Amino acid sequence: MSLHIVSKSPFSSTALADCLTSFIEGDALVLIEDGVYALSGALKSQPVVGPVYCLAADAQARGLTIPAAVEAIDDDRWASLCTEHNPIVSWFR
Amino acid sequence: MSLHIVSKSPFSSTALADCLTSFIEGDALVLIEDGVYALSGALKSQPVVGPVYCLAADAQARGLTIPAAVEAIDDDRWASLCTEHNPIVSWFR
Amino acid sequence: MGKRSLALCRQAPYGNALAREGLEAVLAASALEQAPDLLFSGDGVFQLLPGQEPDGIGQKNLQRNLQALPIFDIERAYVCEHSLSQRGLSLDDLATGGPALHPVSDIGKLISSYDTVLSF
Amino acid sequence: MGKRSLALCRQAPYGNALAREGLEAVLAASALEQAPDLLFSGDGVFQLLPGQEPDGIGQKNLQRNLQALPIFDIERAYVCEHSLSQRGLSLDDLATGGPALHPVSDIGKLISSYDTVLSF
Amino acid sequence: MYPATSDTRNQAAMNFTLAVYAAPHASQSAATALRFAQALLRQGHQLYRVFFYCDGVHNGSSLATPPQDETDLLPAWQSLQAEHGLDLVVCIAAAQRRGVLSEAEAKRLERPAANLAPGFELAGLGQLADAVAHSDRLVTFGS
Amino acid sequence: MYPATSDTRNQAAMNFTLAVYAAPHASQSAATALRFAQALLRQGHQLYRVFFYCDGVHNGSSLATPPQDETDLLPAWQSLQAEHGLDLVVCIAAAQRRGVLSEAEAKRLERPAANLAPGFELAGLGQLADAVAHSDRLVTFGS
Numbered sequence: 001m002s003l004h005i006v007s008k009s010p011f012s013s014t015a016l017a018d019c020l021t022s023f024i025e026g027d028a029l030v031l032i033e034d035g036v037y038a039l040s041g042a043l044k045s046q047p048v049v050g051p052v053y054c055l056a057a058d059a060q061a062r063g064l065t066i067p068a069a070v071e072a073i074d075d076d077r078w079a080s081l082c083t084e085h086n087p088i089v090s091w092f093r
Numbered sequence: 094m095s096l097h098i099v100s101k102s103p104f105s106s107t108a109l110a111d112c113l114t115s116f117i118e119g120d121a122l123v124l125i126e127d128g129v130y131a132l133s134g135a136l137k138s139q140p141v142v143g144p145v146y147c148l149a150a151d152a153q154a155r156g157l158t159i160p161a162a163v164e165a166i167d168d169d170r171w172a173s174l175c176t177e178h179n180p181i182v183s184w185f186r
Numbered sequence: 187m188g189k190r191s192l193a194l195c196r197q198a199p200y201g202n203a204l205a206r207e208g209l210e211a212v213l214a215a216s217a218l219e220q221a222p223d224l225l226f227s228g229d230g231v232f233q234l235l236p237g238q239e240p241d242g243i244g245q246k247n248l249q250r251n252l253q254a255l256p257i258f259d260i261e262r263a264y265v266c267e268h269s270l271s272q273r274g275l276s277l278d279d280l281a282t283g284g285p286a287l288h289p290v291s292d293i294g295k296l297i298s299s300y301d302t303v304l305s306f
Numbered sequence: 307m308g309k310r311s312l313a314l315c316r317q318a319p320y321g322n323a324l325a326r327e328g329l330e331a332v333l334a335a336s337a338l339e340q341a342p343d344l345l346f347s348g349d350g351v352f353q354l355l356p357g358q359e360p361d362g363i364g365q366k367n368l369q370r371n372l373q374a375l376p377i378f379d380i381e382r383a384y385v386c387e388h389s390l391s392q393r394g395l396s397l398d399d400l401a402t403g404g405p406a407l408h409p410v411s412d413i414g415k416l417i418s419s420y421d422t423v424l425s426f
Numbered sequence: 427m428y429p430a431t432s433d434t435r436n437q438a439a440m441n442f443t444l445a446v447y448a449a450p451h452a453s454q455s456a457a458t459a460l461r462f463a464q465a466l467l468r469q470g471h472q473l474y475r476v477f478f479y480c481d482g483v484h485n486g487s488s489l490a491t492p493p494q495d496e497t498d499l500l501p502a503w504q505s506l507q508a509e510h511g512l513d514l515v516v517c518i519a520a521a522q523r524r525g526v527l528s529e530a531e532a533k534r535l536e537r538p539a540a541n542l543a544p545g546f547e548l549a550g551l552g553q554l555a556d557a558v559a560h561s562d563r564l565v566t567f568g569s
Numbered sequence: 570m571y572p573a574t575s576d577t578r579n580q581a582a583m584n585f586t587l588a589v590y591a592a593p594h595a596s597q598s599a600a601t602a603l604r605f606a607q608a609l610l611r612q613g614h615q616l617y618r619v620f621f622y623c624d625g626v627h628n629g630s631s632l633a634t635p636p637q638d639e640t641d642l643l644p645a646w647q648s649l650q651a652e653h654g655l656d657l658v659v660c661i662a663a664a665q666r667r668g669v670l671s672e673a674e675a676k677r678l679e680r681p682a683a684n685l686a687p688g689f690e691l692a693g694l695g696q697l698a699d700a701v702a703h704s705d706r707l708v709t710f711g712s
Contacts, residue, residue, distance in 0.1 A: 185568025
């Protein structure tokens, strides 16, 4: 199943919204770069989809706390997720 | 009063929405580049603000028709609008 | 190879180079007989509007690239229905002359049926 | 000159260079005693979040640039209230140490009081 | 006052500065800025400065070579510069990061080549502040 | 199979291709791609190719010179290339438009200098299609 990678803020881009429209059972979502701002909004308490992963370094860079419902990951875990899923779909605009 | 210039599609960027939040009586709006896609949505029939101008070349490039409530302009008219208003505020992301 | 790939086209034409460079990548792959399928979604559906005349902004007409696709055996393309209705458009509003356009309601299911997705 | 200018900061930090390059332009103007006022709106309010630690992504902390502003006589900055509430934030959630932050409800009125607006 | 067309007769000529943040070919914005500059000059306005910042510094590259059937912005900026004595300033800090270097900068930074096109000059961010202070209007062309 | 850490023991090594569309310094994405490439190699995976497309071609510029206190991606890509024999391909068409030229291209196009960094090579878009066909995974790093 697909691994979706979102790298833009949900407050200024429709990248996350478009991704969620394409999200189906069995898929997974990785928030990177400005995509981690979803943690301060839509995905704060109860994510609408799952599983949701978040690059810890990107959240830390931006002063965001990763909520319990989202799994903090490093680059190595991200790479592993990419081997466990296919295709890999980037949403960057 | 301000001249607001919006250059991104309202369907994928919040540039237009952010601009409209900042729009006050006496301001004017110019749609350029992908900003002209507002003509196929929010600003199609009755624009929520006014006056609204649209670069004709950008609408024509994209196969869009400019509705009656929006004034089609060329670069020279755009330049004139910039002399008639101040400040000039660009909304491009 | 038997691998199936999808080009996911989400950008409006002309405002930035991604729509054009995406189609160029698709044409290059097709010339090597590795044609991906195409899915237009989000602002990418605007690539399919008829009557584009970008001379006035000094750009080349992207629809020529679309019309070239059938030459490279890309006979059909998918269009996200949700994206169309969000933009007040229907299939009838889109241009013909390129590959046949097939509306898709569940693009998640479509995407997951491919081995590779190229996002543009 | 007596001209009043405003730097409109609408970008989140780190994801693209505009937040940083905007602040650098503000600092350069301030060093020449032509300091603009600052308005943080949209994702620009995220520049003001405390506790940013960008070492892990190989970038410099932007908050140091913000903290340098008072040295250049930029004593206060405006923050769009609507942008804060859209993001579930309040003034209390923002970092101190830079210029004092003044919430603004009608940013249209604020913008129109300036001669020049630099968008970043 | 330099009225150029009948449209502009009643208008006072103004001093404009353009801030260009977009690279050519990546975004339409650089081409829009050029057309806007041409319109201003056609109407008899003055361009105090064009300041290329952020990705806009790539407008000053002498190496960009678009295909023959695509618009090449570089010679258009250069001929506008030659004809009107335009001040085309590329931000030196933004250009250094992105690899747009004059001969002097290439030598100073010990880089193998220079690629700043004739007609453009590198200068500091202070030139943007100076332009804001000395222009009637500033128009930003974003990325 | 080249297991590098205990985490990866149970995993089959895979062949990855990365498509990088973003220039360094303009967007975080180029730096993210580099870190991801390092993680893949650390885990014992293979990188079939890194394909630099769109604004990503600027990653291959030998002239970009970030300030000393900012990360310089170029030497990091080059040392990864040297160590692992990476295939760092810069799309020739996208690079030509944006002014990233090899010596041969600069001569052919009659441009005054070349700026393609050692370790990178220019090649056609077909190399992206080839990489898609020969890789287990493709990851796109957008702009």
